[in-house]
Amino acid sequence: MEYYAKGIEKKWQDFWENSGEYEPKEDKSLPKKYILSMFPYPSGNIHMGHVRNYCISDAIARNLRKQGYNVLHPIGWDAFGMPAENAAIKNKTHPKQWTYSNIEHMKKQLYSLGFSFSKTRELATCDLEYSKWEQLLFIEMWEKGLIYRKKGYLNWCPNDQTVLANEQVIEGKCWRCDTQVIQKEMYQYYIKITDYAEELLQDLESLEGKWPNQVLTMQRNWIGKSQGLSFCFQLEQECQGIKEFEVFTTRPDTIFGVSYCALAPEHSLVKKMLEGNGLSQEAKEEIIKMQNTSARERSQQEKCGVPLGIFAIHPLSGEKIPLWVANFVLMDYGSGAVMSVPAHDERDFDFAQKYHLPIKQVIVDKKDPNAPLPYCESGELINSKEYNGMESNEAKKAIIKHFEDQNLGKAVVNFKLRDWGVSRQRYWGTPIPLIHCEKCGILPESKENLPVALPEDVVIDGEGNPLDKHSTWKHCVCPKCGQKALRETDTLDTFVESSWYFLRYTTPQQLRDKMPISPEDEKYWMSVDEYVGGIEHAILHLLYSRFFTKVLRDLGYTHISEPFSHLLTQGMVTKEGAKMSKSKGNVVDPQEIINTYGADTARLFILFAAPPVRELEWNDSALEGSFRFIKRLCAKIENVDSIQMLPKIDTSKLSKAEKYARKKVYEALKKSNETFVHENGYAFNTLIAACMEAINALSEQENREIWSEGYFILLNILEPIIPHICWELSQQYFGLKNFQVIAVDNEALKEDSVTLAITINGKRRDELEVDLETSKEEILALAREKVSKWLEGKTLTKEIVVPNKLVNFVVQ
Numbered sequence: 137m138e139y140y141a142k143g144i145e146k147k148w149q150d151f152w153e154n155s156g157e158y159e160p161k162e163d164k165s166l167p168k169k170y171i172l173s174m175f176p177y178p179s180g181n182i183h184m185g186h187v188r189n190y191c192i193s194d195a196i197a198r199n200l201r202k203q204g205y206n207v208l209h210p211i212g213w214d215a216f217g218m219p220a221e222n223a224a225i226k227n228k229t230h231p232k233q234w235t236y237s238n239i240e241h242m243k244k245q246l247y248s249l250g251f252s253f254s255k256t257r258e259l260a261t262c263d264l265e266y267s268k269w270e271q272l273l274f275i276e277m278w279e280k281g282l283i284y285r286k287k288g289y290l291n292w293c294p295n296d297q298t299v300l301a302n303e304q305v306i307e308g309k310c311w312r313c314d315t316q317v318i319q320k321e322m323y324q325y326y327i328k329i330t331d332y333a334e335e336l337l338q339d340l341e342s343l344e345g346k347w348p349n350q351v352l353t354m355q356r357n358w359i360g361k362s363q364g365l366s367f368c369f370q371l372e373q374e375c376q377g378i379k380e381f382e383v384f385t386t387r388p389d390t391i392f393g394v395s396y397c398a399l400a401p402e403h404s405l406v407k408k409m410l411e412g413n414g415l416s417q418e419a420k421e422e423i424i425k426m427q428n429t430s431a432r433e434r435s436q437q438e439k440c441g442v443p444l445g446i447f448a449i450h451p452l453s454g455e456k457i458p459l460w461v462a463n464f465v466l467m468d469y470g471s472g473a474v475m476s477v478p479a480h481d482e483r484d485f486d487f488a489q490k491y492h493l494p495i496k497q498v499i500v501d502k503k504d505p506n507a508p509l510p511y512c513e514s515g516e517l518i519n520s521k522e523y524n525g526m527e528s529n530e531a532k533k534a535i536i537k538h539f540e541d542q543n544l545g546k547a548v549v550n551f552k553l554r555d556w557g558v559s560r561q562r563y564w565g566t567p568i569p570l571i572h573c574e575k576c577g578i579l580p581e582s583k584e585n586l587p588v589a590l591p592e593d594v595v596i597d598g599e600g601n602p603l604d605k606h607s608t609w610k611h612c613v614c615p616k617c618g619q620k621a622l623r624e625t626d627t628l629d630t631f632v633e634s635s636w637y638f639l640r641y642t643t644p645q646q647l648r649d650k651m652p653i654s655p656e657d658e659k660y661w662m663s664v665d666e667y668v669g670g671i672e673h674a675i676l677h678l679l680y681s682r683f684f685t686k687v688l689r690d691l692g693y694t695h696i697s698e699p700f701s702h703l704l705t706q707g708m709v710t711k712e713g714a715k716m717s718k719s720k721g722n723v724v725d726p727q728e729i730i731n732t733y734g735a736d737t738a739r740l741f742i743l744f745a746a747p748p749v750r751e752l753e754w755n756d757s758a759l760e761g762s763f764r765f766i767k768r769l770c771a772k773i774e775n776v777d778s779i780q781m782l783p784k785i786d787t788s789k790l791s792k793a794e795k796y797a798r799k800k801v802y803e804a805l806k807k808s809n810e811t812f813v814h815e816n817g818y819a820f821n822t823l824i825a826a827c828m829e830a831i832n833a834l835s836e837q838e839n840r841e842i843w844s845e846g847y848f849i850l851l852n853i854l855e856p857i858i859p860h861i862c863w864e865l866s867q868q869y870f871g872l873k874n875f876q877v878i879a880v881d882n883e884a885l886k887e888d889s890v891t892l893a894i895t896i897n898g899k900r901r902d903e904l905e906v907d908l909e910t911s912k913e914e915i916l917a918l919a920r921e922k923v924s925k926w927l928e929g930k931t932l933t934k935e936i937v938v939p940n941k942l943v944n945f946v947v948q
């Protein structure tokens with residue numbers, strides 16, 4: 137058969153679509169699997185990263201269908217965001233039109249790869265229907281007190297004229313346009329993710345072994361739970377009404393090593409000092425300069441500080457401790473002030489050296505008492521009065537107890553996690569459904585008026601917020617008092633949309649306009665059994681999705697606490713060692729591959745080139761090789777002339793080559809069963825290699841029944857990887873197109889011969905292949921003959937046969 141990919145692939149894609157082959161079944165008594173790949177941003181064209189992502193999830197989904205599962209494998213579009221607006225500015229297109237036409241184009245590209253997505257569950261997050269329910273969820277969260285408005289300094293991209301989340305600032309620059317980010321004070325809406333910090337941390341335990349360790353660690357660090365002691369230092373002299381200030385430490389065991397205290401430039405005590413006249417003009421200017429630098433910039437600067445010229449009293453030793461302002465103390469962590477222990481903290485050490493402050497050791501490493509300072513680990517206490525000789529952990533407890541007993545301080549838990557700032561001053565996003573009324577304050581739009589839709593007639597020129605500039609859109613009436621009011625003109629961070637789309641997918645078409653998430657369907661489909669996507673989402677998207685799931689659970693929308701029971705993070709696609717990207721000019725366009733070789737070749741190459749978690753280096757000749765493999769499969773299968781799928785084969789009469797061919801086929805089948813298991817990492821590359829070996833072995837024998845059996849099994853195994861050609865060949869040669877579970881014939885896997893090493897006085901001389909049933913006498917006779925030249929003229933004193941391993945001759 138001539139391999140003509142284009143015709144075959146179009147034929148089956150049409151067939152799958154028309155027969156609704158990949159739509160999930162309504163029957164909820166069937167066992168289910170929910171396989172999800174992260175939805176794409178409709179940038180214009182699919183890239184190799186998308187191809188890899190969907191090849192992996194598609195192979196998993198197809199294999200599960202074959203196992204009899206009811207499979208949900210949806211696709212959608214993460215459709216709001218800045219590129220649409222940037223395109224609008226550049227090309228004078230409307231973001232909506234740009235987005236939907238990109239979606240159309242990319243959809244065609246995806247379907248031309250034969251992915252078994254459910255068409256009826258598709259969605260775009262910019263669909264009005266999606267906005268409507270997202271706004272309803274937002275309002276319910278607002279009513280529950282989970283959303284608040286607060287003024288604060290925020291990252292501001294002067295180019296995009298928008299606030300950026302910390303995570304969207306990369307090395308001080310905007311993640312999208314690379315512009316230097318500045319600090320700007322303004323009102324923002326925040327979602328209280330910190331209310332769930334403890335649960336978000338705790339539940340990571342249930343994902344152990346199911347999510348990559350690396351991702352679990354990144355989430356833990358991001359949440360950043362610290363336990364320690366919070367207490368006050370009394371000032372030596374009252375300073376403009378202030379008598380004390382609070383510090384937070386995770387190392388109360390080092391308290392006798394404090395040599396100074398450091399305050400954030402925004403600390404209230406520092407502000408008071410700036411008002412008074414205790415500081416020199418020079419010092420004041422220095423501090424104001426610090427205040428005007430973003431927290432982010434400060435973290436990259438060299439440590440520096442200004443002495444305040446005032447002192448605090450050490451709560452245990454009574455010593456006088458100098459106070460400093462330091463650029464490394466953050467106002468929004470702990471209490472914005474620290475007790476500094478240079479001997480046991482890197483940062484404090486550098487600072488103390490720079491400003492010649494005392495360094496006092498209070499912890500020793502018992503194994504290495506002369507270790508250089510700073511020594512930052514636990515150890516034994518010295519120079520610490522009654523705590524001398526205690527272990528760090530013991531001392532921490534004792535010191536905390538002392539503070540609590542004396543009412544001087546208390547044990548506290550702090551998190552690094554900050555509330556999620558969700559408002560953006562952009563046009564192309566979900567409008568925040570809030571209204572500002574002079575009389576009633578800020579209140580949500582009434583639910584029956586949802587969705588609050590974006591106006592279409594906007595000027596998008598890259599300056600300011602188009603919704604704010606629109607002449608009429610923001611004018612509305614207050615839902616409570618009916619007076620004139622103003623709409624909120626901020627839109628939501630697009631991470632909000634991607635935090636619940638997987639729940640929305642479970643709702644079938646006919647219920648979509650009635651509710652955000654259908655309870656019965658949610659109950660059946662959730663959680664996601666395998667989530668496939670890029671490691672770049674290891675923190676934000678996955679954390680926000682986990683958070684939303686918990687919030688929606690508490691609002692009664694879902695019955696689960698963790699949305700993704702397994703996570704598979706795919707590696708990057710690289711060329712010449714670098715990630716494929718437009719800026720590097722090393723992009724391979726999937727469309728070209730499809731045009732030249734067909735979808736199956738692209739799929740086979742992607743899954744054969746590397747296991748999913750690894751980096752995948754582009755390789756033109758391997759692509760050619762994949763194409764040749766499919767052609768070879770088509771050519772070799774012509775040996776099959778029967779419609780027998782699994783003929784009864786009398787194995788007692790088979791030749792060696794025939795047995796070997798069956799063995800290779802069943803080895804591939806066994807490998808297939810092992811490959812599609814999360815814990816084994818879906819190593820499709822070794823599965824494909826096993827199929828190649830099986831085809832070679834099948835070609836080296838001429839038993840037609842074995843060909844039938846072999847190719848029937850191989851088509852079954854390969855269908856998840858190269859579906860079009862497998863459906864075509866299955867139809868041509870086996871008269872049917874459904875794929876099924878085939879039991880492994882363990883008899884066929886048995887070895888019928890073994891290779892034995894022949895050693896003389898323990899030294900390897902040769903080897904010998906014998907049938908498994910060969911007797912010991914026969915083996916020895918054959919072995920003696922094989923190594924006769926080494927035995928000549930020697931006296932054989934002993935002959936040893938270690939079954940299935942070796943024959944040893946002892947000679948003198």
Ligand code: ANZ
Nearest residue numbers: 362384385386387390465466469470472474477480481
């Ligand atoms: C004394 C000390 C001695 C500290 C020592 C550490 C080591 P994590 O673990 O990240 O929570 N700290 C407290 N508040 C701070 C702030 N607002 N800005 C900058 N640093 C702050 O870090 C807690 C430690 O970070 C605290 O423990 C405090 O320094 C510092 F050998 O107290 B430590």
Ligand code: ZN
Nearest residue numbers: 573576614617
């Ligand atoms: Zn009102």
